[in-house]
Amino acid sequence: MDSALTAGKLIDMKWKLGVAVSSDECKSLNSPCVTMTLKxxxxxxxxxxHSMEMTISQFQNFSKQMKEMANKMEMV
Known part of the structure; x- marks a missing residue:
């Protein structure tokens, strides 16, 4: 059986900066976050x-990893 891993095609990506004011575990959070929605x-x-919410540091790390992947793809 010959199977290949296929990745979806990114149609749209939106992000917004917000402030999480509370969560189930913390009544007074008040920390900035980035919400990303991918189609x-x-x-x-x-x-x-697909939607995901990240802290600012998680978003910065995600952005860094995406830039590294883009650079590696350009080398191929």
Whole structure:
């Protein structure tokens, strides 16, 4: 059986900066966060939406990793 890993095609990416004011574990959070929403099409064309929320430091790390991947892809 020959199977290949396929990645979806990024259709749209939106992000917004906000402030988390509370959570289940913390009544008074008041910390900045980034919410990202990705629209991805699979190989059949079906579009799904994925949302994630990150702290500022998590977003900075994510951004750094994406830049590193883009640089490596340009080398190929």
């Amino acid at each position: 991805v099409a699979d190989s059949s064309g079906k579009i799904s939406t």
